[in-house]
Amino acid sequence: MVKQKLPHDHGQDIERILGKMPDEEHFMEASAIFQQLCDSSRLRILWLLCHCEECGINIAAAVGMSTAAVSHHLKSLKLHGLITSRRAGKEVYYTLADTEEARLIHRMVDDFFQMSCPGKGLVDYDER
Amino acid sequence: MVKQKLPHDHGQDIERILGKMPDEEHFMEASAIFQQLCDSSRLRILWLLCHCEECGINIAAAVGMSTAAVSHHLKSLKLHGLITSRRAGKEVYYTLADTEEARLIHRMVDDFFQMSCPGKGLVDYDER
DNA sequence: ATAATAATCAAACAATCATTTAATTGTTTT
DNA sequence: AAAACAATTAAATGATTGTTTGATTATTAT
Numbered sequence: 001m002v003k004q005k006l007p008h009d010h011g012q013d014i015e016r017i018l019g020k021m022p023d024e025e026h027f028m029e030a031s032a033i034f035q036q037l038c039d040s041s042r043l044r045i046l047w048l049l050c051h052c053e054e055c056g057i058n059i060a061a062a063v064g065m066s067t068a069a070v071s072h073h074l075k076s077l078k079l080h081g082l083i084t085s086r087r088a089g090k091e092v093y094y095t096l097a098d099t100e101e102a103r104l105i106h107r108m109v110d111d112f113f114q115m116s117c118p119g120k121g122l123v124d125y126d127e128r
Numbered sequence: 129m130v131k132q133k134l135p136h137d138h139g140q141d142i143e144r145i146l147g148k149m150p151d152e153e154h155f156m157e158a159s160a161i162f163q164q165l166c167d168s169s170r171l172r173i174l175w176l177l178c179h180c181e182e183c184g185i186n187i188a189a190a191v192g193m194s195t196a197a198v199s200h201h202l203k204s205l206k207l208h209g210l211i212t213s214r215r216a217g218k219e220v221y222y223t224l225a226d227t228e229e230a231r232l233i234h235r236m237v238d239d240f241f242q243m244s245c246p247g248k249g250l251v252d253y254d255e256r
Numbered sequence: 257a258t259a260a261t262a263a264t265c266a267a268a269c270a271a272t273c274a275t276t277t278a279a280t281t282g283t284t285t286t
Numbered sequence: 287a288a289a290a291c292a293a294t295t296a297a298a299t300g301a302t303t304g305t306t307t308g309a310t311t312a313t314t315a316t
Contacts, residue, residue, distance in 0.1 A: 006185075020249065021249075022249045027168040028168045030241065034162050037158075038159050043155050047150070057134075062134060062146060066275080087283090090290095091136070091291095101244075111236070116158065120154070183263095196308095219313090266310095268306085269304100271303080279295080281293080285291090286288085
């Protein structure tokens, strides 16, 4: 993207690397997704929805938060296409979206926990 | 972690899943790392340092930011163990840290860009 | 020593964000 | 129709964050 010479020339093949750099637009898309993972409460909710489908109050109880706060996070996750919802009677059930992007996020989160806390984090029937 | 029954019982094996849920502590560690990726400017800097070693002003020029702003992000990335630095004369060179965690992040970012903008993002000699 | 270059730091700013509280909507039950 | 339950929404609050500006430190060149 950046075509003009850099202040210093260290002999590296930096021009070629900068040519491979994704466009600003793609960095913004990526960072927006990573932002969904950067709050520990929201990450816990997402982790849970990677492994089951649950209704709002159960999610709230499982993560120990108010339904209002949980609803806020669910709205954000849904807005970014990471989860889906369906209403059944009084309750609304949430689970991971059936998209390539959502599955990539699921894999990323699993990989991270496998590294930082092996044993935990991976649910048995996680298809890999 | 959460042992008491949930408000609703939907017949799912939720207890087993909650038993596999990583501890709060690990969610905080994970979210702290993801937080380093959730700003597009910082993500661009990190992407660059995944593929080369560069000094401060070249990084600043490559991403089109002030040296002060870049320095701020570099400090944060270093504080979280994602990059390292070495001084050589007047300049300080930065690059991806030589750790399992940093390589995992590198892979995650590459995977994401491969999905969202195939062709770009991957540098030829990226060892995978 | 002085000047120039590279990087860092501190204070300040606007902007964003997660949560709380209280009110409201949608659905089911009585 | 009224009451109960589940979820959403709006406004407010406190906290955090990314960037700017200007000053400061570290290193090299003159």
